[in-house]
Amino acid sequence: ICTNILRTLPPSDNPDFDPEEDEPTLEASWPHIQLVYEFLLRFLENPDFQPSIAKRYIDQKFVLQLLELFDSEDPRERDFLKTVLHRIYGKFLGLRAFIRKQINNIFLRFIYETDHFNGVAELLEILGSIINGFALPLKAEHKQFLMKVLIPMHTGKGLALFHAQLAYCVVQFLEKDPTLTEPVIRGLLKFWPKICSQKEVMYLGEIEEILDVIEPTQFKKIQEPLFKQISRCVANPHFQVAERALYFWNNEYILSLIEENIDKILPIMFGSLYRISKEHWNPTIVALVYNVLKTLMEMNSTLFDELTASYKSDRQREKKKELEREELWKKLDELKLSDVAALVQNNSHGLQNAAQNNNNNNNHHDNQEKSTAICADHEDPVVAMDTTEGVEIVTSAK
Structure with a gap:
């Protein structure tokens, strides 16, 4: 088994491989490797299998090498690995903490370093069944794993490839411990996507799954920040985001929670809903908004009328x-x-x-030039004064 399965994965043929867009590179020797995986599975599932003897060979090193194979591009191999690891986790109690720790490390590297790992969805699927078997009350390490690993994973690249499994794990935690609802929702609101509409739709779907299992006491703690975000989503010009947010009003349990807290939720939602009913470009969204407004009005008509009057007054101002x-x-x-x-x-x-002064100066200059020319043609008279007798004698040069 070790000789045929445990190996170093070859580098990808496509360095820019995108799991969402590109076809995966399949293992060339898969027909041979598949037989070995099937043999290993039958070995683990055999009624005569004795973990106390097998633990000499199926140890931490073996498990670590199996986990590294989850980065294989071939989905067939990852599917077999998922089943094998799940069987090992169930039969080897001494390896459980180690397996959880190593999965935790893989996820942390994925979030903060590599931003790429092919087997995230499969590992999350294993974790979903592991979380389902956690004993109550939850240990501190399990809560830390939820808040420090699973919630930040919502920012990971290629979220669409593993979001369903991730949301399932989060909901499993909340079903085990409802008091985790507030920090989980606040964590999701913290990482809420700003520019990716596809991610927003996924977040809204996960929020609805959480609200399906939320307790009324926990709902009161998060209703204001949550519905402020839902209000922004309803007002989103991208019709899929707005449509997904408006579908919350088709959920009977969520409607009952809204009705119990209508005095808090209606003032938050009213402005966006009323404005969209007049301004949104998509007729489907406008029709959905009218239905939502009608539902809210039936819940509390007095408050609805007050908010309508207040909104119109504000608009006039x-x-x-x-x-x-x-x-x-x-x-x-x-x-x-x-x-x-x-x-x-x-x-x-x-x-x-300035032009007039310039003309005057030019005329004066011309007159001076003319006078100079006349003087040049005739000699100037000589003026002499007899100082002794005080008689002026004027003689001509001629």
């Missing part, structure tokens, strides 16, 4: 402020235009005066 803002901008634009016109007029007057 907003419109009034908007008109005042537009008028202010219009006045500012007019003032700006008048200032520009005045500046242009002043500049034109200045240019005219």
Whole structure:
């Protein structure tokens, strides 16, 4: 078994392999390896199998090498590995903690380092059955695994490939210990996707699964932050996100929880629902919103009427402020235009005066040049003064 199965996986033929888009590379020697896996499974499932003897060979090293094979691109091999590991976990009590720890390490590397591991879905499927068998009360290490590993895994690349198994594990924890509901939902809200609509739809589906098993006391603790997020999803322009959020009102148990807490939830949801009923581009969403508004109105018509009046009053105030803002901008634009016109007029007057002064200076300069030319043609008279007798004698040079 070790010679044929436990091996180093070859590097991928496609370095940019995307499990969501590309076809996996199948193991060329699978017909041979499959026989060995089938032999191992029959060996583990044999009624005469004795774990006390087999533990000399099926030890931590053997399990660790099996876990490394979960990164195989061939889904057929991962499926056999899943069954083999599950049998080992069930029969070897001494290896259980080690197996959980190593799966924990694989997930942490996937989240924070490699961002890639082919066998995440299969390992989560094994964990789902393991969590189902946890004894109560849950140990601290199990709660830590939920909050430090499973919740951050929602940010992992290729979430669509393993989200169903991940959500199942989370719900299993909450069924075991309902007090974990609040930190789990707050953790999901913390990692809520901002730009990926596909992920938002998956998150909403998981939230609905959680609400299906939530206790009313736990619901009260998370209703406000949760429905604020649902309100944003309902207002999302992507119709699939809005549609998935509105489908919550088709769930009878969720409707009963909403009705019990309508005084808290309706004020949170009303503004988005009312606005979308008038503005959303998709007619299907508008129809769903009308149905939701009708359901909420039937739950508490008095509160619904108060919120309607308040919303309309707020909208009128907003419109009034908007008109005042537009008028202010219009006045500012007019003032700006008048200032520009005045500046242009002043500049034109200045240019005219400058041009006139320039013309005067040019005329004066021309006159001076003419006078100089006349003086050049005639000698200047000599003016002499007899200082002794005080008589001026003017003689001509001629």
